[in-house]
Amino acid sequence: MRCVWCGNDVTADSGISSLFMWNSRPICRQCQKLFHSLEKEPTCPGCGRLMEEAALCYDCVRWKEMESYFPKNQALYVYDEQAKEFMERYKFTGDCAVAFLIQEDLKRALKTYLKQGYTICPLPTSKQSLEKREFESVEYFLELSKIPYQQFLYHIGKGKKQSEKTREERMQLQQPFVLKEEVNLPDKVLLFDDIYTTGKTIRLAVKLLQEKGIEDVKLFTVFR
Template sequence: MDCFRWEEDPKWKGILRYNTSLFEYNDFLKKYLARYKYRGDHVLAKAFVLEIENRLKEIKYDHLTTIPLSQERHYERGFNQSTALLETAGIVSSELLSRIHSEKQSKKSRRQRLQQKQVFTLSETNLKGHSILLFDDIYTTGTTLRQAAKLFKEAGAEQVSSITLARG
């Protein structure tokens, strides 16, 4: 239903071709990812390698890029959890985006997330005709992915799709 609601809004219609989530963000996965993401237990990423590898083999794209953390958040956490998931699977992503520091997404309500202003800037501005695949850990409202996708479309990307580890 969430995807249909986004497509009904003329501002966002056609921005993100699709999102695929590998797992449901249930209580178990919430605890598991919190341990990985906030306590730096990197070995936990290995549990997702096979699923990530298999899914990426099925998708055609020109650029695979992760949703970045702001410099402040990266310093605080010590790593980008999405990039680390890919690296654990031996997959290299392109750094096409940077993020402006803002309040943690996990601290925002659904409404606040949906009303969030653009938090990304592009490092590559000529993506005419390219296919972009965004990778992130958790899909909650879709705002973050759509904000990134909007920039890519404005830079000429033909299509932008996303894959997330989990869907909340």
């Protein structure tokens, strides 16, 4: 078995544990800690960004000035060069196997919210991006980790992908989501996405849920 990231032989790396490879992840030891974890780092209490001390970053200070409701975002990892390479391979090249790299950390973190009664709702992909990628990249993270979720949203946005926009263009984004008419909304929702950049997209989803009377909304992203 080959490591999904570097291609090294996982069986040789695992030694005698290779006898039980059917019950393990296809990741070598070197790649098991590929990303910079935020779990024990000081982060912004608003967006989850890595900070020198746990205080609101400049972006979140501005968000609080603009928004009456300011839900906290928790992130798993720093969005550094390694993370960017991961997202390029996963999201834009379609190498779904690399999602195993975040499976265990994601499962552990999200189970905490499930125990607290939150229903997880992943942000959907636009129709244009879905036709190109042929899979729901955010939902697949949850499916691989066997995390239950419900999809309340349709993505109706058009135009350039968020990754191709400048910060100014991102901040001018209009509401890209609508609620599905056939779903019953829960009291507590955890919105889940892959990357938190400006926070504009996920906070538009928050606004939509609030307008429908959901008062307890939290955010979770893989990278920040």
